[in-house]
Amino acid sequence: xxxxxxxxxxxxxxxxxxxxxxxxxxxxxxxxxxxxxxxxxxxxxxxxxxxxxxxxxxxxxxxxxxxxxxxxxxxxxxxxxxxxxxxxxxxxxxxxxxxxxxxxxxxxxxxxxxxxxxxxxxxxxxxxxxxxxxxxxxxxxxxxxxxxxxxxxxxxxxxxxxxxxxxxxxxxxxxxxxxxxxxxxxxxxxxxxxxxxxxxxxxxxxxxxxxxxxxxxxxxxxxxxxxxxxxxxxxxxx
Numbered sequence: 001x002x003x004x005x006x007x008x009x010x011x012x013x014x015x016x017x018x019x020x021x022x023x024x025x026x027x028x029x030x031x032x033x034x035x036x037x038x039x040x041x042x043x044x045x046x047x048x049x050x051x052x053x054x055x056x057x058x059x060x061x062x063x064x065x066x067x068x069x070x071x072x073x074x075x076x077x078x079x080x081x082x083x084x085x086x087x088x089x090x091x092x093x094x095x096x097x098x099x100x101x102x103x104x105x106x107x108x109x110x111x112x113x114x115x116x117x118x119x120x121x122x123x124x125x126x127x128x129x130x131x132x133x134x135x136x137x138x139x140x141x142x143x144x145x146x147x148x149x150x151x152x153x154x155x156x157x158x159x160x161x162x163x164x165x166x167x168x169x170x171x172x173x174x175x176x177x178x179x180x181x182x183x184x185x186x187x188x189x190x191x192x193x194x195x196x197x198x199x200x201x202x203x204x205x206x207x208x209x210x211x212x213x214x215x216x217x218x219x220x221x222x223x224x225x226x227x228x229x230x231x232x233x234x235x236x237x238x
Contacts, residue, residue: 012083015073019066019090020145026062026097027141029055031134033104034200038130040108041193042123044116052108059101066094085217089210093144096203100137103196110189122169122190129165129197136162136204143208149215152208156220162201169194 033052040049070091073079079087114120136155143151170191177187212220 012073012077012079015069015077016083016086019069019073019087022062022066022069023090023093023097024141024145026059026066026094027137029059029062030097030100030104031137033059033101034107034130034134034137037104037107037111038127040111041114042127044111044114046112049108049111053105056101056105059098063094063098067091082214082217085214089144089214092210093207096206097141100200100203103200107193107196110193113189114186120186120190122173125165125169126190126193126197129162129169129194132158132162132165133197133201133204136201140204140207140211143211144214147211147215149212152211152215153220155208156205159201159205162198166194166198 033055036048037052039045040052070087074084074087077083136159139151139158140155142148143155173187173191173194177184180187209220
C-alpha cells in the first residue's frame, strides 16, 4: 500500500511541477510581449508590433494546456488542503497571465496610430512605467514558483509606484489635450496604453495575493490605494 501512496504522491508532484513550468513559460511570454510592445512603441517598429499580436496565440494555447492539466490532476489525484489551494490558484493565475498578454497585444495594436516623425515626450515615461510593471510580473510569478509569501507582499507594495506613474501621465496628458486639441486622438491612445500598463500591474498584485493565500492559508490584508484620476472626477461630480 505504501508503494501505491508513494507513486500517487510522486505523480501529483510531477503534475504540479509541470504546471509550474507551464505557468512560468506563459508568464515569460507575457513579459516578453510587453517588453516588445513597448520597444515597438518607442521605435515605431510595426513588424515587431505585428509579431507581438501574433504571439498572443501562443499564450492562449498555453492557458488552455494549463487548464486541461489542472482539471485532469484535480480529477485524478483528488488533492486536499494546501495542494488543492495551489491547483485552484494555478487555474486563476493562468487566466490573469492571459489577460496580461491581451494588454500587451492591445498596446502593440496602437503603435501604428502614432506619427513616428515627431518626438512624443510621454513615450519614455511609458517605457519607464512598463519596466516597473515587468519587474512586478516576474516577481509575482517567482513568488508562485518558490511559494514565497514575503516576495508576494513586496509585489503588492511596489505596485503603488505603477499607480503613481499612471496618475502623473493621466494628468499630464489631460492638460496637454486641453492646450493642444489637434493631438487629442494621439493623447487618447497614450492614455489607453498607460491604463493597460496600470492594469497589468494590478494583475501582478492579484497573482501575489493568490500566492500569499496558497502559502499562508489566509487572505492578504487589504492594501491602501490612493484615488485614481477617475476616482477624483467621480468625487468632484465631473
